[in-house]
Amino acid sequence: MxxxxxxxxxxxxxxxxxxxxxxxxxxxxxxxxxxxxxxxxxxxxxxxxxxxxxxxxxxxxxxxxxxxxxxxxxxxxxxxxxxxxxxxxxxxxHNFKVSVEISNIQIHSKVTVEDDLAAEDIIKLLEKLPTGYRTVFNLYVIEGYKHREIAEILDISINTSKSQLILAKKRLQALVEQNRMPGVG
Amino acid sequence: MKSKKDISDLIKANVYKLEERPSKKAWEQLESRLDQHARRRSFSFRQIISIAASIVGIAGITALITLSFQRGENDIAAEGVNAVEPFLIEAVENINEEEKGFYKVVEFQKKYQDRLSNPDFQEGKRKKITVANSSSATAN
Structure with missing residues (x-):
């Protein structure tokens, strides 16, 4: 054929x-x-x-x-x-279990931005995150997994997953403010 | 227009833009792995076929051997104890000593065959070897 x-x-x-x-x-x-x-x-x-x-x-x-x-x-x-x-x-x-757990930390991850963010900027931001933060951020924010599911996938506790997400957002906010990315300020 | 936005929402909203053309060698690497996979698949298919053929072959040969053994046993059983006609050396005329020896060997073989097929062979049914006109044959 x-x-x-x-x-x-x-x-x-x-x-x-x-x-x-x-x-x-x-x-x-x-x-x-x-x-x-x-x-x-x-x-x-x-x-x-x-x-x-x-x-x-x-x-x-x-x-x-x-x-x-x-x-x-x-x-x-x-x-x-x-x-x-x-x-x-x-x-x-990477050992996802080696991470710091935090509790009851509220962060304000709102930044003043244009509605647009370039692909290169996203990559630059994510590249600067530690592996644990980046992985949990991707799984929770982009892929839409629950903390319980992330904990199961990465073999970590639910609290670790939550902590990693909070720290990831905090780091991203700091990076945006530091770097003054185009469209972000 | 600028507004206050959550950084997560901002990244999520723009993540669809993340596309990156792979290098040219990427497809070549993938293709060579797919070739290997196809070779392994066809090899294992050939292996399965050859193993199946071997099994069929061995089963066939075993069946043939078993059938031939059964047929042989049935034939011998059907012929019975008296199937082998007792050899009558006495019926042979003008026999010399050399020929007598030959006939004895033939008789022995027949006797042996008979015993194989029938372990309860009755000696009494056999005729004794007697050579007719043996003196005249010796004289000649």
Whole structure:
């Protein structure tokens, strides 16, 4: 059978990838790799490491694509694999349990900003956060996990997760005020 | 227009912009890993086929051997104790000493075959080897 070079919709592309058609896999990579690398960059500090994590994640997506049920969002399924992959990478080098727990600290993380924030600014801000802060901030604020779920994923206590989030926000606020980022002031 | 915003909300609202084109070697690395995966898959498929073929082959040979043994036993059982005609050396005329020895060997073989098929062989049913006209044969 001759593989097709164009796919009318995402379902057709997924089916071709399930048949391990190389052209479909390349198309899937071209379509989503930039977005997936963006996710990895939020978690992993070094650009080269983030790319390695993205490649590993894409490999898992393409070899386990038969496990995608087809019911939910395909992009959401891929995002979860990428986040898991990034967390696996971080676990090798970082002990999430080694962190300071704080309690009853209220911070005011409101800053005067334009409604817009450039992608580079986001990366610059997140890069400056310690791994623990950055990971919890990503999981809670961007991915929408609950503290209970984060505690389970990272094998830490719920209080540690809450503390890390508060400290992350505090650090971000300080960074914004220090650096006077474009659009932020 | 500037307003007071939570830094988390601000990042969340703009995170969709985070897209970064991977390097060219990224696809090459991924493709080589996918090739390895495909090779492993096809290898394991070949392994499964060859293992299945070996099992079928061994089962076939075992079945053939068993069947042939069973058939042999049935044939011998069907022939019974008297299936092998007693060898009558006395019926052979003008036999010399050399030939007599040969016939004895043949008789022995037949006797042995008979015992294999029937352990309860009755000696009494066998005829005694007697060579007819042995004196005349020796004289000749």
């Amino acid at each position: 001759i593989p097709k070079t164009t796919y009318v919709n995402e379902k057709e592309l997924i089916r071709a990838c399930q048949r391990q058609e190389r052209k479909a896999q390349k198309l899937l990579f071209d379509r989503y790799s930039a977005k997936m690398l963006g996710i990895c960059r939020r978690y992993v500090k070094r650009q080269e490491d983030a790319e390695d994590v993205m490649i590993e994640g894409m490999y898992k997506i393409m070899t386990k694509i038969n496990q995608y049920s087809g019911s939910g969002s395909f992009e959401g399924w891929m995002r979860r694999i990428m986040v898991n992959e990034a967390l696996m990478f971080l676990r090798k080098a």
